[in-house]
Every structure is written in structure tokens, then in C-alpha cells.
Amino acid sequence: MFDPDRRTIPAQPPKAGFAAGPSKLDAIRSVTLSLVYLPLARPISDAKVLTGRQKPLTQVAFLFCEIVSEAGHSGLGFSYSKRAGGPALYAHACELADNLIGEDPNDTARIWDKLCWAGASVGRSGIATQAIAAIDICLWDLKAKRAGLPLAKLLGAHRDSVACYNTSGGFLSSSVEEIRDAIDHSIASGIGGIKIKVGQPDPMIDLRRLDAVTSHIDGRVPLMVDANQQWDRTTALRFGRLVEPLNLEWIEEPLDAYDAEGHAALARELATPIATGEMLASADEHMALIRADAVDFIQPDAPRVGGITPFLRICTHAEAKRMRLAPHFAMEIHLHLAAAYAHEPWVEHFDWLAPLFNEELEIKDGRMIVPARPGLGCSLTGKARDWTVETRSFGV
Structure with a gap:
């Protein structure tokens, strides 16, 4: 017969995306997100336009992310969307951004998991991942700059x-x-x-x-x-x-x-x-x-x-x-x-x-x-x- 007093449940390991450990080297001080529309010189068409599935492309929407750390390091990253989705990328990134403040910018994998879980209701693909992308790319840019190396x-x-x-x-x-x-x-x-x-x-x-x-x-x-x-x-x-x-x-x-x-x-x-x-x-x-x-x-x-x-x-x-x-x-x-x-x-x-x-x-x-x-x-x-x-x- 099961006796709960004589059994213990093994401790679970820390989950990815949660608190940083004692090796924390730096902290994210600020995050700036921007929605930018790049106009194209002329409308662009591929086969999706000629088959009637899409309209010609006239501009590209960009989500830019700029991060500054407490130690004074900075990074720049971006994602983009063609024809539709730019405002959604920006809106979702804004929902996630507060989760970055105070995090060690070097912990790129852990931060990616944290942001993915923060937006889990919209899934792990599409707008959700593309919004995270601008942030993740920015963190890698910051990490390489901190090392003084090309990425x-x-x-x-x-x-x-x-x-x-x-x-x-x-x-x-x-x-x-x-x-x-x-x-x-x-x-x-x-x-x-x-x-x-x-x-x-x-x-x-x-x-x-x-x-x-x-x-x-x-x-x-x-x-x-x-x-x-x-x-x-x-x-x-x-x-x-x-x-x-x-x-x-x-x-x-x-x-x-x-x-x-x-x-x-x-x-x-x-x-x-x-x-x-x-x-x-x-x-x-x-x-x-x-x-x-x-x-x-x-x-x-x-x-x-x-x-x-x-x-x-x-x-x-x-x-x-x-x-x-x-x-x-x-x-x-x-x-x-x-x-x-x-x-x-x-x-x-x-x-x-x-x-x-x-x-x-x-x-x-x-x-x-x-x-x-x-x-x-x-x-x-x-x-x-x-x-x-x-x-x-x-x-x-």
C-alpha cells in the first residue's frame, strides 16, 4: 500500500528560461523596439502574384531591437515581414520586452526559452518566433561586440x-x-x-x-x-x-x-x-x-x-x-x-x-x-x- 510519508518525489532540475545563476556577468538595462517600413523602388512580383495569391510587394516591414546592458554593451537585431504582419511583430515584441530587463544578455539560449514561454499562447511558430527573432539576433550582436569579434x-x-x-x-x-x-x-x-x-x-x-x-x-x-x-x-x-x-x-x-x-x-x-x-x-x-x-x-x-x-x-x-x-x-x-x-x-x-x-x-x-x-x-x-x-x- 502506498505510504506518502515514506516516499519522496525527486527534486526537479531548474527549468530553462527562469532565474539566472550566480555566474551572471551583466544585466540588460534597456530595450528599444521600433517598427520601420522600407519602401521599395518599384512593385515586385513573383509567382505568388501571377497566380493571384498575393499582391505585388511595395514595402517591407522591419522590427528593430536595440538593447543596452548595465556594463555599457549594446546590440542591434531585426526581423521583418512582407505584405502583412509588421504591426503584429511589433505588438508581440512589446508584450515580451519587460521579461528582458535585468537578464544577463549573454544567456541567449535561456532567454529564448523564457520569451517563448512568455508568449506560449500564440504558439512556437509564425509571429511568435519572428518577434523573438529580433531580440535574439540583437543579443547575439551584443555578445559578439562584447567579445570584440565579428559574429x-x-x-x-x-x-x-x-x-x-x-x-x-x-x-x-x-x-x-x-x-x-x-x-x-x-x-x-x-x-x-x-x-x-x-x-x-x-x-x-x-x-x-x-x-x-x-x-x-x-x-x-x-x-x-x-x-x-x-x-x-x-x-x-x-x-x-x-x-x-x-x-x-x-x-x-x-x-x-x-x-x-x-x-x-x-x-x-x-x-x-x-x-x-x-x-x-x-x-x-x-x-x-x-x-x-x-x-x-x-x-x-x-x-x-x-x-x-x-x-x-x-x-x-x-x-x-x-x-x-x-x-x-x-x-x-x-x-x-x-x-x-x-x-x-x-x-x-x-x-x-x-x-x-x-x-x-x-x-x-x-x-x-x-x-x-x-x-x-x-x-x-x-x-x-x-x-x-x-x-x-x-x-x-
């Missing part, structure tokens, strides 16, 4: 430069002539690869555009294509077989982002590598791709998956599978993360974000150079401040 060096860099390809010149809103001009400009500026958009309702139009672009590149640099999730499995397989003689670097997002089984089948059937992952908003969602051997190139986006902390978890599992890495967008962050990845990666060059930052990333001989500046090596311009529509500070 890539803090993480343990494998290389000081990363092969880079351009996407911003290859959208479906651009004519073939405009894409040709953009290709020439990119190659002249040192870009090492070109990606163009496909996935239109009529695949034959894609094939004609691809043929024109391939002829123009004439083997000067690798070429990638991106269907932005707009094909079904049959169309993706047929298109993939037709373009195999072109020796493409990869076919990106041929299927729905969550169709790990379909991507895995394509990866088995086609010689052309398969890439996807940019639309997934958590580390766990990427695990489905990794477990299924669904990609040759995995494409996590640190601002979408919750920041650098979960991004590194994805990389650990992808490295074990010998997958290549090609992070999506936000080259200011992903250059450092790609430089620290074991297997030779790509980083995506977008010139859209240039007005936000005072510093310009160097590109030479097809590769983007890791800056020697501490942290991410970025600071906000006056224009970024001018485009701020809301801002709020905590702890001051």
Missing part, C-alpha cells in the same frame, strides 16, 4: 567569405531585357551567381524566359530558379526533367513549403538539387525536411525561425546530413551564419536593405566578405530612423 568569428568561422548570388534582379515583374541588364550589373560588381523567378501559370513562359537568361549568362556564373511554391508535384517533376541539361545550381521551392514528402520525392528523382525552407517559421518545421532528406540545399531564415539560437540548431542537424546551406534574404545576418557552417554555403544578395544600414558589404570574385567589424557590423541610417512609424522603450 562569424564568435560562432567559429569556417571561412572569411561566402559565395553569393543575386535575386533582386530576377523577379517576374522584370522583363527579360531588364533581367539581362541586372545580370550584367551583378556579374560586373562581383556577384557569383544569379537566381531568377519561375512558377507562372503557364510553365512554357518560364521555359522561354529561362532559355533567354541561360543564353545571356553563357556559363559565366551558376544559375538558380525559384518557383515560390506554385507547382504541384507533377508540374515540378516535368519541369525539373526538362531543365536538367541546364545544370542549374538548384530548383527552389518547387512545391508547398510544408510538403516534405513531395520535396523528398523530387530530390530522389532529379539530378538538379532541390532547395527550400525559407517560408518555415520554426526549427521544428525544418526538422521535417531534414529527417525526410527532402532538400539538397536547406534555406532557413533566421528572422523567421526565431533568431540565431534556433538557426544554429537547424544547422547542427543539417550538417550531420551533409546538406548545403543557402539562407534566405537578410544577408547582413546570414553572411555570418553561413561563414560558420561546415559545408560550403551560398548567401543571397539583395540590394533592397541598403538604405537601412550605414555600412556596405564587400563583394569580390563571386564572394561576400565577412566584415571585420564586431558583431553584425551594422548600424542604422538616418533614413531608417525617418521611416520609423512606432517606437517604444523599456527599462528606462
